[in-house]
Amino acid sequence: MLAEGLLGAALMCEVRLKGIRKLYDNAKATRAAVERLDLTFPSGELVVLIGPSGCGKSTTLRIVAGLEEPTEGQVIIDGKDVTALQPAQRDLAMVFQSYALYPHMTVFENLAFALRIRRAPEAEIVKRVTEVAEALGLSPFLERRPKALSGGQRQRVAIGRAVVRKPKVFLFDEPLSNLDAKLRGEMRREIARIHRDAKATSLYVTHDQIEAMTLADRIVVLKDGEVQQVGAPLDIYQRPANRFVAGFFGTPTMNFLNATVGAGDGGDRRARGLGFQLAAPAGLGGEVVLGIRPEDVTLEPGRDRVALPGAVSLREVLGSEIVLHVASPAGDVTVRTAPQQAARPGDSVTVYLDPAAIHWFDAGSEARLAAA
Numbered sequence: 001m002l003a004e005g006l007l008g009a010a011l012m013c014e015v016r017l018k019g020i021r022k023l024y025d026n027a028k029a030t031r032a033a034v035e036r037l038d039l040t041f042p043s044g045e046l047v048v049l050i051g052p053s054g055c056g057k058s059t060t061l062r063i064v065a066g067l068e069e070p071t072e073g074q075v076i077i078d079g080k081d082v083t084a085l086q087p088a089q090r091d092l093a094m095v096f097q098s099y100a101l102y103p104h105m106t107v108f109e110n111l112a113f114a115l116r117i118r119r120a121p122e123a124e125i126v127k128r129v130t131e132v133a134e135a136l137g138l139s140p141f142l143e144r145r146p147k148a149l150s151g152g153q154r155q156r157v158a159i160g161r162a163v164v165r166k167p168k169v170f171l172f173d174e175p176l177s178n179l180d181a182k183l184r185g186e187m188r189r190e191i192a193r194i195h196r197d198a199k200a201t202s203l204y205v206t207h208d209q210i211e212a213m214t215l216a217d218r219i220v221v222l223k224d225g226e227v228q229q230v231g232a233p234l235d236i237y238q239r240p241a242n243r244f245v246a247g248f249f250g251t252p253t254m255n256f257l258n259a260t261v262g263a264g265d266g267g268d269r270r271a272r273g274l275g276f277q278l279a280a281p282a283g284l285g286g287e288v289v290l291g292i293r294p295e296d297v298t299l300e301p302g303r304d305r306v307a308l309p310g311a312v313s314l315r316e317v318l319g320s321e322i323v324l325h326v327a328s329p330a331g332d333v334t335v336r337t338a339p340q341q342a343a344r345p346g347d348s349v350t351v352y353l354d355p356a357a358i359h360w361f362d363a364g365s366e367a368r369l370a371a372a
Helices: 057-065 107-117 122-135 151-163 181-198 209-215 233-238 243-248
Strands: 015-025 030-041 046-050 072-077 092-095 169-173 201-206 218-223 226-231 255-263 269-272 286-292 306-317 322-328 331-337 348-353 359-362 368-371
Touching: 015 057, 030 057, 030 218, 030 226, 046 057, 046 209, 057 072, 057 092, 057 169, 057 201, 092 151, 107 122, 107 151, 122 151, 151 181, 169 181, 181 209, 201 209, 209 233, 218 233, 218 243, 226 233, 226 243, 243 255, 243 286, 243 359, 255 331, 306 331, 322 348
Parallel strands: 046 201, 046 218, 092 169, 169 201
Antiparallel strands: 015 030, 015 072, 218 226, 255 269, 255 286, 286 359, 306 322, 306 348, 322 331, 359 368
16 A cells, blocks of 8 residues: 555645636637636545536646636635646646656656656665555566556556655546556556555546545536536535436436326426426426436336336346336337346337426426425
8 A cells, every 4th residue: 555655645626716717719709618616625635527528627737737827816826826827836646637747768767757856865766766666566566668568467567657756746638548447447457556655635537436436535526617517526426516417427327207287186386297296395396307317217117106107118237137128108208127038129118207306397497406
């Protein structure tokens, strides 16, 4: 493990973005890449910035790093306004998607480069590089050049080059996107271990929800340059702020069913147009969208569950589970089932929804209204 002696004492350093705005001009119009970001990244936390391509997450990270200049706003690191400072003056370490290793240097020299720039004593350089290489499993490769390494080994060198500097803040810009699925899993665990042992503030950009959920202390969800929600991973998953967040997290994605809420015969609020009626939370009315995750839909009847008939349109065999896509009067519904529940395309089935697991969204604004 990376002991405290390797990374030094915990680096407590808060990062704040105040009113950050970034505009780009093109031939047709001025476009906002990020719009009025007010965010605080607490000391010692690993915060993941996530969203679809073009949402502004990498731009935000580059503004923190000093590689992009904000159109408006301030970047404050450890209580100091660093907006006008060059990247080298901010005491940050960045791990890029492309590794960005020096091809003519050995692994040892790549790891040692930042320390040599700082004119660290040779004995300290050897000690630090040796410790980091051992912690990351790079000791056998110190005399190799990057072209003689695998993708996973190159990424370890890139991470090690950041670790060896003992920076105030770690910045990760989609560092695992070039790796295959197995290596991604291994490197996720490596990064989580490094963060746990270093206890340094870390900002991590990804479009992968699994990376976000497994790595983050806190998640910032972005869309079109604006923050949609900030919270702990389970809060984001269980209490999404709007339909976009609800649909972005979860595999398979959340089911969404359109309905109209009106007064029932007894005066209570009922969601209609679904092939069944469902009691709605107090105060709701008009056009709504119901959201329910595939794991909360089943083929087994149960107490208080709502029945919805349909026909299987697609069957995905995933080994430990089968995902069924069911066409119903309410719309298409995805169901996660056990392998022994062997309904096939064309089969008529009845799916059962748990009303307590339903999320309610406004059909116009798409904001989350309530959960039954």
